[in-house]
Amino acid sequence: MQKRSRRLNVYFDPEIHRQLEARAVRRDISKSALVETAVLSFLTDDDAERQEAATSRRLDRLSRQMAGLEEDVSILAETLTLFIRFWLTSTPPLPESGRAAAKALGLERFEGFLTALERRLATGDRFLRERQREIAARQEPRGDEPA
Structure with a gap:
């Protein structure tokens, strides 16, 4: 049986909260997981x-990331x-007479594809993430619909 987490409300200085959010984003974990690891480290x-707890948290995060990948x-x-x-x-x-023109057009289109891919990779956005956001947006109830 899996243990259920219990809710605890805490208040942080705005600067500490900003640092907590930044660290959680950098490590790709929730703020709750980050705070829990820090508290566990302090209490241990x-x-x-302490090292085992930190390693366990990191392995859990890596497992979630691997599942996503x-x-x-x-x-x-x-x-x-x-x-x-x-x-x-x-x-x-293709008939033999059209193969040279088709090859030239294919190379031109492929170069266009590579250029578009380079632009896309430079933005850091990925198709699957974009697609997931689109699906999630369609599934969210709008303001005029009952939840």
């Missing part, structure tokens, strides 16, 4: 136990597979 007298890779593999199947079944073979 034994260095080995596994889902992303699965989605990407399925997407690529469907695209290849669609392309192979819907693209007719």
